Amino acid sequence: xAKEKLYIIKVGGNIIDDEKKLSSFLKKFAALxxxxxxxxxxxxxHGGGKLATKLANELKVPQQLVDGRRITDAETxxxxxxxxxxxxxxxxxxxxxxxxxxxxGLSGADANxxxxxxxxxxxxxxGFAGDIDEVNAPxxxxxLEQDLAIVLAPITHDQKGQLLNTNAxxxxxxxxxxxxxxxxxxxxxxxxxxxxxxxxNDESTVIPxxxxxxxAQLKAEKKIFAGMIPKIDNAFVALNSGVKQVTIGNxxxxxxxxxxxxxxxxxxx
Amino acid sequence: xAKEKLYIIKVGGNIIDDEKKLSSFLKKFAALxxxxxxxxxxxxxHGGGKLATKLANELKVPQQLVDGRRITDAETxxxxxxxxxxxxxxxxxxxxxxxxxxxxGLSGADANxxxxxxxxxxxxxxGFAGDIDEVNAPxxxxxLEQDLAIVLAPITHDQKGQLLNTNAxxxxxxxxxxxxxxxxxxxxxxxxxxxxxxxxNDESTVIPxxxxxxxAQLKAEKKIFAGMIPKIDNAFVALNSGVKQVTIGNxxxxxxxxxxxxxxxxxxx
Numbered sequence: 045x046a047k048e049k050l051y052i053i054k055v056g057g058n059i060i061d062d063e064k065k066l067s068s069f070l071k072k073f074a075a076l077x078x079x080x081x082x083x084x085x086x087x088x089x090h091g092g093g094k095l096a097t098k099l100a101n102e103l104k105v106p107q108q109l110v111d112g113r114r115i116t117d118a119e120t121x122x123x124x125x126x127x128x129x130x131x132x133x134x135x136x137x138x139x140x141x142x143x144x145x146x147x148x149g150l151s152g153a154d155a156n157x158x159x160x161x162x163x164x165x166x167x168x169x170x171g172f173a174g175d176i177d178e179v180n181a182p183x184x185x186x187x188l189e190q191d192l193a194i195v196l197a198p199i200t201h202d203q204k205g206q207l208l209n210t211n212a213x214x215x216x217x218x219x220x221x222x223x224x225x226x227x228x229x230x231x232x233x234x235x236x237x238x239x240x241x242x243x244x245n246d247e248s249t250v251i252p253x254x255x256x257x258x259x260a261q262l263k264a265e266k267k268i269f270a271g272m273i274p275k276i277d278n279a280f281v282a283l284n285s286g287v288k289q290v291t292i293g294n295x296x297x298x299x300x301x302x303x304x305x306x307x308x309x310x311x312x313x
Numbered sequence: 314x315a316k317e318k319l320y321i322i323k324v325g326g327n328i329i330d331d332e333k334k335l336s337s338f339l340k341k342f343a344a345l346x347x348x349x350x351x352x353x354x355x356x357x358x359h360g361g362g363k364l365a366t367k368l369a370n371e372l373k374v375p376q377q378l379v380d381g382r383r384i385t386d387a388e389t390x391x392x393x394x395x396x397x398x399x400x401x402x403x404x405x406x407x408x409x410x411x412x413x414x415x416x417x418g419l420s421g422a423d424a425n426x427x428x429x430x431x432x433x434x435x436x437x438x439x440g441f442a443g444d445i446d447e448v449n450a451p452x453x454x455x456x457l458e459q460d461l462a463i464v465l466a467p468i469t470h471d472q473k474g475q476l477l478n479t480n481a482x483x484x485x486x487x488x489x490x491x492x493x494x495x496x497x498x499x500x501x502x503x504x505x506x507x508x509x510x511x512x513x514n515d516e517s518t519v520i521p522x523x524x525x526x527x528x529a530q531l532k533a534e535k536k537i538f539a540g541m542i543p544k545i546d547n548a549f550v551a552l553n554s555g556v557k558q559v560t561i562g563n564x565x566x567x568x569x570x571x572x573x574x575x576x577x578x579x580x581x582x
Contacts, residue, residue, distance in 0.1 A: 102372055122400060130399020131391060134468060134476055138422040142474035148424040153407040155417040155461055186459065190452075192424055199403060205411030207403055 050188065050227035051076065051084055051302065054216035056091040057235035059295045060132060067139060069234075072298040073193075074145035084302075085227065087184070087194045087219060088147075091212035092132040096124050112271075116171040116209040124209050125151075129197040136195050147193040152176075152200030153207060155183045158215065160200035160208050174200040174208025176215070179222030188227075217278050224286040231287050232302070233275060234295035239308035240276065244269045250293075254310045256280065279310040319457070319496035320345065320353055320571065323485035325360040326504035328564045329401060336408060338503075341567040342462070343414035353571075354496065356453070356463045356488060357416075360481035361401040365393050381540075385440040385478040393478050394420075398466040405464050416462040421469030422476060424452050427484065429469035429477050443469040443477025445484070448491030486547050493555035500556050501571070502544060503564035508577035509545065513538045519562075523579045525549065548579040 053073065059065050078084045093114070100107050100123050108115040116124065133149040140147035152158030152174075160174030187194055196219065198212040213233065220231040239250035254262070259276060262268045268276070272292075279290035293300075293307020300306035322342065328334050347353045362383070369376050369392050377384040385393065402418040409416035421427030421443075429443030456463055465488065467481040482502065489500040508519035523531070528545060531537045537545070541561075548559035562569075562576020569575035 125403050126395035126399040128399070129403045130395040130397070134394050134398045134420050134422055137420070138470045138476050139474045141422055141425055141470060141472050146425055148419070149422070150417070151403050151406070153403055153410055153418070156410055156415060183459075186455075190455065201407045201410060203410050205408045207407050 047226070047228040049078060049084060049230065050223055051086045051230050051232060052089065052216055052220045052223070053086065053232045053234060053298070054089045054091075054212060055234050055295055056212060057237075057295075058094075059234070059236065060090060060092050061094050065296070066136075069295045069298065070136060070139045071143050074140050074143035076299070076302060083191070085188045087188075087196060087223075088136065089196045089198070089212050089216040089219065090128070090132055090136060091198060092128050095132065096120075096127040099123050099127055110168055110170075113170065113173065113211070114209065115169070116173050118172070121172040121207060121209055125199055125207055129199045133195055133197040140193060140195070145193050146191060147195050148187060149195040149197065151197045151207070152210065152215075156180050156201075156203065157183060157196070158200045158210070158218070159203050160210055161202055162206070162208060172206065172208050174202065174210040176200060176210060176218040179219050181222045181226055184219075184223065185226050213275065213278065217282050220282050220287045221285040224288070229287045230302075231279070231282055231290045232298075232307075233279075233290070233292045234298060234301060235292075237294060238297070238306065239293045240268065240272055242267055250306075251308050254308060256312065259310075276310060280312070283310065283312045316495070316497040318347060318353060318499065319492055320355045320499050320501060321358065321485055321489045321492070322355065322501045322503060322567070323358045323360075323481060324503050324564055325481060326506075326564075327363075328503070328505065329359060329361050330363050334565070335405075338564045338567065339405060339408045340412055343409050343412035345568070345571060352460070354457045356457075356465060356492075357405065358465045358467070358481050358485040358488065359397070359401055359405060360467060361397050364401065365389075365396040368392050368396055379437055379439075382439065382442065382480070383478065384438070385442050387441070390441040390476060390478055394468055394476055398468045402464055402466040409462060409464070414462050415460060416464050417456060418464040418466065420466045420476070421479065421484075425449050425470075425472065426452060426465070427469045427479070427487070428472050429479055430471055431475070431477060441475065441477050443471065443479040445469060445479060445487040448488050450491045450495055453488075453492065454495050482544065482547065486551050489551050489556045490554040493557070498556045499571075500548070500551055500559045501567075501576075502548075502559070502561045503567060503570060504561075506563060507566070507575065508562045509537065509541055511536055519575075520577050523577060525581065528579075545579060549581075552579065552581045 137149040242249040290310040406418040511518040559579040
């Protein structure tokens with residue numbers, strides 16, 4: 045029997061910070077239908093770094109970033125736990141409920157959904173940053189089977205009592221990998237750009253499809269914006285682990301991303 | 314067939330604020346066994362008002378209390394959502410996981426677990442304070458049947474997209490009432506006192522048992538501390554709705570509260 049489809053959608057960038065854009069995005073997420081008009085199984089993964097930085101500034105907790113990754117000291121962990129697992133996660137869930145989408149918001153500690161360990165690095169101490177060990181796919185499946193949409197905050201735990209801050213893109217990717225034994229998983233990274241662009245300043249230059257050979261060529265010709273490379277590398281890791289399709293595109297075009305009518309599709313074939 | 318027992322335990326007062334006391338309490342909560350040594354079905358409801366007040370002070374958001382109830386303006390709602398549903402809820406869950414107790418932390422918005430409406434009051438505007446309409450008992454049951462302990466934060470929603478701040482004692486009581494068609498519910502209010510005291514300054518004067526006639530007598534003789542009266546009134550409301558037993562006592566004696574070897578038991582018979 046063919047596996048049922050599961051959409052794992054990361055929303056990030058400036059969508060979370062913008063009340064109007066977030067509300068419009070969530071309306072679309074709530075209404076997502078498959079080709080035959082049925083509601084679809086779906087997981088939403090959110091970031092929220094800018095709101096965390098804002099609160100850190102208000103509380104005068106200095107923030108340190110190394111290669112775009114936040115150094116998570118104890119005070120910063122408290123802030124991201126409050127902002128991601130509290131404020132953003134619960135507001136998203138409440139808005140989805142208002143849009144007739146029964147949703148449940150979870151951190152990785154809840155029902156041991158995402159177990160991680162404190163990042164070990166030869167030269168940089170990332171503090172309470174977590175690298176993922178395991179996703180509790182069977183439990184997420186029981187929720188999806190009750191027609192719940194799952195909303196994941198980028199907070200994990202080590203099963204020894206320590207919460208950990210984990211990159212939301214990584215949460216989306218590892219959840220996609222963890223779920224693909226049970227579902228046909230489509231992983232969607234939605235943000236404020238229309239997709240992977242040939243010219244970072246021109247939204248009309250979106251590349252509709254990237255396959256491995258073309259990707260190698262684009263990289264060799266330095267035609268891809270450096271910030272996009274980790275996202276695409278991760279997409280191929282996901283595809284090689286059994287994820288069916290990875291799509292990168294504009295959160296405002298969510299329905300089109302689902303039907304591959306917009307954004308950049310990354311595939312192995 | 315006899316209904317299975319369910320323990321609904323509110324933890325409040327100074328336990329939440331004290332890392333050591335909280336950790337010791339959660340160890341006991343994680344290990345709770347019934348008389349025959351089997352793990353028990355359990356729901357933990359937590360407050361956290363003092364930590365919210367502390368953060369409000371740091372952020373210079375003035376706090377207003379009327380009759381011990383917080384006036385929840387928009388900024389305060391943001392703070393309590395962060396502190397209750399984020400920081401406290403997720404830390405409790407992580408500590409329970411470390412104690413081999415698989416727990417899941419929820420707000421009332423998650424899976425529509427507790428639906429409420431904005432409080433309507435003739436003279437006082439409580440702001441975003443929620444009075445409870447309905448507890449989603451069947452969903453909580455599905456989680457309990459998966460041997461999950463449930464940790465409830467005192468945040469609800471109105472199903473129209475608005476989160477609401479709801480008193481944790483009320484959450485415990487309404488959850489107890491909502492669950493008693495499905496379980497034999499024992500409701501336990503645990504805090505820093507040993508129970509209902511005849512002399513508020515003497516912990517040895519705990520009243521082991523209160524029945525309606527004795528309660529009327531204690532109130533007539535003004536022998537009960539005023540702050541305790543709403544708790545006991547609520548206990549009788551719960552009992553009259555089908556809750557089996559209500560116990561009030563010291564969080565540090567949790568095992569004894571379960572077996573009625575400590576604290577004050579409130580019963581109708």
